[in-house]
Amino acid sequence: LCSVGRDQRRQMIDPKRARLPIIRQCTLLRLNRSGVYYRSxxxxxxxxxxxxxxxxxxxxxxxxxxxxxxxxxxxxxxxxxxxxx
Structure with a gap:
């Protein structure tokens, strides 16, 4: 996980995955939720x-x-x- 960049980890987030909430996905991937929801x-x-x-x-x-x-x-x-x- 350490060799994978932040942008690549952010792409791993699947918001439609019902069994694993976004908050848990972010925790597992060591991402802040604000970065996942942010749209420039x-x-x-x-x-x-x-x-x-x-x-x-x-x-x-x-x-x-x-x-x-x-x-x-x-x-x-x-x-x-x-x-x-």
Missing amino acids: VPQSEANLELMRLIDAQFLETPYYGSRQMTWHLRRLGHEVGRKRV
Whole structure:
């Protein structure tokens, strides 16, 4: 079991198996249930654009913190808050 990766163990989970509940399957495979139930959500185009802008600016000014990066994005016309940055 140690040589089998987490993704391979996650594929071993069979949610339709009535005799062995998912919680028991996860215990046997040493997986967290949250990882089994999690479904990733794709990022919106607006978020991807902001991330590209942040990355580009960070390469020029790596000393910018969240406040300065927020001000930079606002100067470019993006209505963002510090927590989003």
